[in-house]
Amino acid sequence: MSHTLDEILIGYVNNKEFADLKFVVGKKKSIFYAHKFFLSLVSTYWRNVLYSEGWETRLTRALTEIYLPELEPRIFRSFLQFVYTRSVEIKGDLVFELRDIAKKYEIEELFKYCDEAFQKSLDNENCIKYYEYSCENKLEKWKDASIKYILDRSVSILKNHDCFTEARKETVLTVLKLKKLYAFEIDIVKSLINWSKRQKQKYYQNDERMQLKDILIEFKPLIKLGFLDFNGLEQVSNIGLYSPTIIFNAMMDLTKKYKVVVRPLTRSGAGIEDLKVLLLANCRRGQERVEHIKELVMTTGIQNVDIMNCSNQAPSYDEMLKYDAIVLRNRNAENLHNQVELGNDLAQYVEAGKGVVIIAINTLINNDAYRIKGRLQDEEFIPLQFGERVQQDSRELGEVLVPEHEIMSGVNSFKTKDYAHLIGTHDVRGGTIIAKWSNGFPLITEKTKEENFGTVVCLNFHPCSTKITSDCGKVWLENTDGGKIIANSVTYVGMKWHNKQKQQQQK
Structure with a gap:
């Protein structure tokens, strides 16, 4: 039976036949056999050591024994496999260890192999470790790749307690400072509480209440938490790491220090301030434009608006149901994440009675790469057909066909800076x-x-006004009522859901 060269070579990994090297590895002195010829082919270091002057004359009739007590046997076994086959399965921290061996033993091929494996092996369990390793070793490509991965999956990573809670303090600060980090605010708070419990002896006081208070106050400037209700307090109070009383009191101290608005627990359908809104948005020109839309949404009294980057991630249907209304604003410079799945979940969300406000520019552009797809489009939930994005000289509010409509409340004028963009x-x-x-x-x-x-x-x-950017002709003038249109629209679709709930309760 014939064998390929790869099959023959892998058969000589840790094989005593023809071996002229015996490695004693690790504290338990595990034995590995190898061949000088193969090692010298890939490693400048081993070539110089094994064939240095005088080495052969001393040990010509016996296996050369080499002691490596600092290495783990599993690492050395993988290293030998690469020496003989130029490939090895890399999982978890193995990429770090093999790269360190590649550096120590001067193996350029293994360096390149580790770089490729790093990109392929990034996952929610190891991305923060990979980031910290890349910072320590000044590996800019690895660092950039890790940060991009964290941004793309921020919600799931924050919920991955084993990954996040083992991070160093400086890493947590770096992650929270990322400009494009979009995650649910309450999830950030819960993740920090989990992290602080794991790290309290290293960074904070032993008194649990003071320690938790210290961390929340320290990290508060990096959290956009401006509003909290007792539902949210209840969520973080029952995560089981601190007593509910300690968490509740620490959160209340935080709200007082930073003047966070705390609402009492209310029944469904109480009022505008009770609406919970999710802003699914992205913008290649910076988070401040997304924050601008959030501020506009809140002008009618809505106090709870979360932001999620719709180019990097999408909420599940169950996550959507936590909100009374969803605003979708996609910037065509970035792809809409999971276009079909998102469209299907939004359709189901609307079928459940809840409302969606779509900023049509780019989200409904006739471009397959960026537009919303799935049932929301296919089954005609959307009151506007896809079309080309056009610019028109005409740039202001025209005929109002339903002047008594709630969306038109307080809307007296609307005008863009230079042209209509639609x-x-x-x-x-x-x-x-x-x-x-x-x-x-x-x-x-x-x-x-x-x-x-x-x-x-x-x-x-276009949803932005001249308040946020004055160098763009398509934005609407700040002294006109574009903000009211946006805020009224969100309030309108959200309150329709609340009012239906009231009617059902009365029945």
Whole structure:
């Protein structure tokens, strides 16, 4: 039976036949056999050691024994496999150890192999360890890759307690400072509490209440937590690491120090301030534009708005159900994450009676790479057909077809800086046009596909104002009512859900 060269070579890994080297590895003195010829082929270090002057004359009739007590046998076994086959399965921390061996033994091929393996083996369990290792060893490519991975999966990584809680303090600070880190605020707080419990002896006082208070106060400037309700307090109070009283009191101290608004626990349907909104958004020009939209949403009294980067991640359907309304704003310079799955989950969310506000620019652009897909589009939940993105000289509010509509409350004017930037379609797919641009294109549309479904509103204009950027002609003028349109739209779809809940409770 014939064998390939690879099969023959792997058969000589730790094989005593023809071996002229005997390695004694680790504290338990595990024995490994090897061949000088193969080692010298890949390693400048071993070539110089094994064939240095005088070495052969002393040990010509016996196996050369070499002691390596500092290495673990599993690491050395993988190293030998690479020496003979130029490949090895790398999992977990093995990539660090093999890279260190490659450096010590001057093996360029193993260096390159570890770089490739690093990219392939990044996962939620090891990404923070990989980041810390890359910082220690000044590996900029590894560092950048680790940071990108963390950003892309921030929600799941924060919830991965074993990964996050073992991070160093400086790493946690770095992660929370990342400009494009989008995660649920309450998940960040819960993750910090988990981390502090693991790290308390290293960084903080032994008194649990003071220690927890210290960490929350230290990290608060990096958390956008401006609002907390007793539902949130209850979530963090029952995670089982500190007593509920300690967590509750520490959170209350935090809210007082930073003037965080704390609402009492209320029943469903109490009012606008009780609405919970998720802003699914991205913008290649910086987080401040996404924060600008959040501020606009909150102008009618909504106090709880979470942000998630819709190019890096998407909420599950169960996560969506925690919110009364979702705002979707996609910037076409970045792909919309899981377009089909997200569209399917949003359709199910609307079927559950909850509302969605879509910023049409780019999200509904006729470009397969960036637009929303799945059932939300295919089954015509959206009150605006896909179209090309166009610019028009006409740049202000035109005919208002439903002047008494709640979205138009307090809206007296709307005007962009230089030109209208919109999805150029008149097809509202059975929906209602609430207001038009002065050139006749739909500006605000809505659709409730079936009686018990939630409502989808489309806003066919750029969401930012001159307050956040004055060098862009498509943004709306700050002294007009674009902000009211956005805030009223979110309040409208969210309160429809609350009012339905009230009616059902009264029955």
